[in-house]
Amino acid sequence: MAAPLYSAGQILVVTVGLPGRGKTHLAHAIQRYLRWLGVKCKVFNLANVRREVLGSLDELPNDYFGPSPRHAKTFAMKDKVRERLQKEIGRFFEEGGQVAVYDANNSTQKQRNEIRRQFSSGKIQIMFIECVCDDDELIAQNIRSVYQSNPDYIGWELKDVMASFMQRIDRHKQFYEPITDPSFPYLQLINLGQRIVMNNVRGYLQNRIVFFLMNIHNRDRTIYFARAGEALVEHSYKADAELSSLGKEYAERLCEFVISLRECHQPHFTAVPAPSQRHSVSWFSDQSKPVSPLPGPPSRNLEVWCSTRKRSVLTAAPFRRMGCKVREHSHLCEMNPGVVDGMSSEEIAQRFPDSIESKERDPYRFRFPRAESYHDLAIRLEPIIFELERTREDVLIIGQSSVLRCLIAYLQGNKPAEIPFIQVREGDLVEILPQAFGVSSHVYSFWDPEKKRQERDIEFAIRAAAALAEESFESDTSGNEAAVANDASSTTAASSAPVQPEPAAQP
16 A cells, blocks of 8 residues: 555556456455555445346346357346446546456457457557466366355355356357457466466556566465564564564464464364454455355465564464474564654654644554654565565464554555554454455454453462562561570670679668
8 A cells, every 4th residue: 555656647557357256256356456555446236236137046047157148138137237447447437446357258349359358449458457367276176166155156055056047157268369469468377387478568657567477376275364472671662672572472372362263164064163253354345245255275374474573483483393483584573663762652742743634634544753664564575565565374473463464454455544543452362364255354352461461460469469468577587586696695694793792881
């Protein structure tokens, strides 16, 4: 969510490909990345519009799916849906939108020429992305992802979804025409990044999209977020203090909870811990309702990413002892507070009286002198973003709340203004699962920091009282012993004094 990319113009990204090729996953990935760059981007999914206009699958004619229906009524229904979608895209551009992603099959050259004719008349640049896939395992994975989050298949069994999708694929194959026109600006993704063919793609923003797509995949994985444990010195950036006793206890509990949660998600487990209902971190921009994932394969490993700060490294230490791969990234370090490091709120208000109003007006870009803003932090995290897209293992990211807010916002496609208000509480584990129609987010509460601190305060108070009582007892005992010693010494001194002779009696 860096600065808006100057006047990059308006771009229409059009997906092309047979069903089950990962087009929707790709469309939402582009939206996440461009929003993070500060670009006003939106996905327009043809299936979502079809559900709004025509209703559920049960209400559609049998020949609806496929580029060439047999009945005129079906043709009219499909044209109505496409016209509605194209009007929404046109309205988006009229209202200042920069990039629209037209998410549909667009299987024939005729359909693509019609899109090009309608939108190329203005200043809109068109870029086609064709998804080609001949890997049966990858196709099955794409269908399973759709099964998880597509509103068409709520309540369906997986085998029925597979059969329905394979039927759609067979119908589209009869009429599918790959992109061959050399005048078309297009990107061809073979097996979602295994090989990439680029033709006539121009412009800075379009090339940024290409570079991003070179780093993504759609394999199942889970990304976890948790805050680092409590440090001995909490409010000093320069101190870089180690964990307190409570922080060490927190780190052990975090490790235990994550390991047990991952075990519960395996196929042979049926009871999974219920997410906390006290709060949520999720915003969803589409109409689909993300659901819990299918149990993940037991072979998927867990990587732990942390910053190079001591509290973060030590919070990850129990995972290292468990055999997990721990990677330290300097980019994951917390925001630098600058000159206000270690100051209380009252001191900040006294020295920078205008800061409160400025921060409330623009919390995303506000910074103190020699400090970082959320905007600066988002730019710094770009290497982490690409690394996160490339990895195929489950990942737990341990860091301070400011860093976690930015990364969660990226995965969910939040607007920059929302980042400072995303809650990542101490003692919570945020679980995010990228899916075809967005992401599914859960928050698990495994640690009560207030209760633990109260217990620690009570324990300290008891220890302090015991120490005082012992000190008082020792003082009283030593005082009594001193008094007895004084009495004894007085008695001894009296008995050892020389006896004076009595004076002689006077005659």
